Amino acid sequence: MSAAADKLGKWLAIGGSIAVGAVVVLSIVATGTPMEQRRIRIDAGRVDDLQEIQQAVRIYWNVHDAVPADLATLANQPGANLPVADREGRGRYEYARIDDDHYSLCAVFDTDTALMRSEDYPANSQEWMHPAGRHCFTRTLGKKDNE
Structure with missing residues (x-):
């Protein structure tokens, strides 16, 4: 050579x-770095948990014709296994009844969806966009499922 x-x-x-x-x-x-990707996945899981609570509120409302008073009321329903505690041990998710048709769900997020988007649904949907830090989602109950 x-x-x-x-x-x-x-x-x-x-x-x-x-x-x-x-x-x-x-x-x-x-x-993003592996750590950033992990934070995005954890936040996507938080959104999954909040969506599960949202579905439980809707079911409760359909059955009882009322918005549940608190998260404990929802969690104590027969057969319920709701994710009421944050995935990273930051305490419990927050739920608050606003009035007969409205309530809010709150969590503390590590990421801002405007800067770091998850590929997981529903975390990537418009209705679950959030900043980093504590954020609440106000939800409205409309027409009942059986109407």
Whole structure:
């Protein structure tokens, strides 16, 4: 092998290493670090939990013709297994009855959906967008399912 071929091989190896490094850096910039991805997944799980509570409120409202007074009332329904505690041990999710047709659900989020979007549904839907920190979603009960 000639000195020119050795030199070319060396430069190709260096160029290939730089290209691989650039791809890794660009991948992290585009998708976020593993820690950021973990925070997004945890927040998506929080949205799943809130959606499950929302569905339980709707069922309660259909059966009892009333908005439940508190989260304990919902959690104590026969057969209920609601996720009332935050996934990361930050206490309980918050639920508050506003009036006969409205209530709110609150949680503390690690991420801002305007900056970091989850690929999981419903966490990526418009109705579950949230900033980082404590955020409440106000929900309205409309027509009953059996009407």
